[in-house]
Amino acid sequence: MEPSSNGSFNLRRMRRKRVGLILAGVLFLATIFGIVVLVTLLVDVVLTSVPWLDGQFLGSLPSRNPGEAGIQSALVGSLWLMGLTALISVPLGVASALYLEEYAQDGWFLRLIQVNIANLAGVPSVVYGILGLALFVRFAALGNSLLSGALTLSLLILPIIIISTQEALRSIPSGIRESAYALGATRWQVIYSHVLPMAAPGIMTGVILALSRAIGETAPLILVGALTFVPFVPQGALDQFTALPIQIFNWTARPQDEFRGLAAAAIVVLMILLFTMNLTAILLRNYFEERRAGA
Template sequence: MKDQVVSNLAWRHRKAAAFRYFCIGVTMFAVAILVVLIYQVTSLGMPWLDMQFLESFPSRFPEKAGIKSALVGTLWLISLTALISIPVGVLAAVYLEEYAPPNRLTEFINLNIANLAGVPSIVYGILGLAIFVRFFALERSVISGALTMSLLILPVIIISSREAIKAVPGSLRQAAFAVGATRWQVVRSHVLPAALPGVITGVILAISRAIGETAPLIMIGALTYVAFVPEGPMDEFTALPIQIFNWTSRPQEEFHELASAGIIVLLAVLLAMNAIAVYIRYRGSKKSS
């Protein structure tokens, strides 16, 4: 009997070790693929990455082509998207978590928000084309793209913000109520500061998704060739994902290398935004502690 127990225990240890090595192998395989992709992109794109590339407009000649209009359009798009989606998403999360009564309507809203988070981005592009571009006659403008992207990332912001608010200890709320604070004072002065790191993390994930999306912008008619920069939210625009998509569809190898350079710039913009958000999160968590 004792030998049987020892044998079973040894078999369990072997299975646990095998599973651990399998997980390590899968992780290393994924990391290796990522390293290969990054190496390929950087090796092709770095020779083209200079100030002329950043300050030039697109051209049919590879040596004269640049991403100025796409870069400025991306900054416009992300700024307006954040300006629209962050307040709406966070306030909706506060209402659903702190104020909404626990009834069937609230459950119905929560279920649909969770479902919307998994809807393909092309569906939001079709919705943006029908509502913002055609119904409201906003045309192929920056504001149409920003509103469409806001619809895309709102479910992610709401869900992540609700989880961050839910993670705030109930004792913090009860202590504030005990000294006579109103619900709004509790939310403003205690719940939101404590939940700020988690909220910012959700916003980072949502904005990161919006930066790399191409399908919704194609659906609303974002231009692939723009020789000007947008000066307002009603101007036509292009974005880095659209420009990269356009270059990769060209037969010339030089445009493929330009697309790699555009990917490097897109990653740099994404990393810069993440760095700013991480810094804000660190300051917020330090202040709340």
């Protein structure tokens, strides 16, 4: 089995093999480390939350008495925020991306915008909170309302939506565009009939991932004045509000142990919400891909 050695090679077969095995082990440990930490966290949170997770918890307003406290106002607040944020950011983001990709002439101005969008995606969310406070709460006099919060979150996720939409648009083979133009289509007909439908799954995925980021944001909402104690359910876009991350933040800050259980329960609700959103993204993408294939 030992390969013949003619003297010019020092094969060191065992040593090389050992290095390979050690490396594989290190890589495996690196993977496992993250998973173990996450699973521990999840198990801990879920176990702590179990006694508190019930219909009463979902359907009650916050209270000083842990036994009566619930997340109804925070949950409804978060759902309102998501709805409004999606309504504002998706049309704006998709429209911007369409303009930048399909209409804008290449040049220094376009490149400047592109660089700025990429940078904006990396700006800390608290900075958007300050902007929201100055622009929407004070200047536009919207107060610390759901609309202010949604507008702020929209600014926060617009760069993500624009960039992912641009990527989706860029991934469409140029042959599709060219052959549509060659049939005498106008730019808008090409976009509407071919580019948008083909980019839709990518756009959806980007939008939902962006919204998933927005739903967990706390800092900007605190700055635009989301309340920590909201004993009512918001009825409209101009109402004051709280949201799940803020409710969680509030409960974890309390001294009593029971509130920690409540916080855990709220975390589980937030995660289920997130999971549902991501699942929707996947289902939507599959649906569009199937429709593309079938019709």
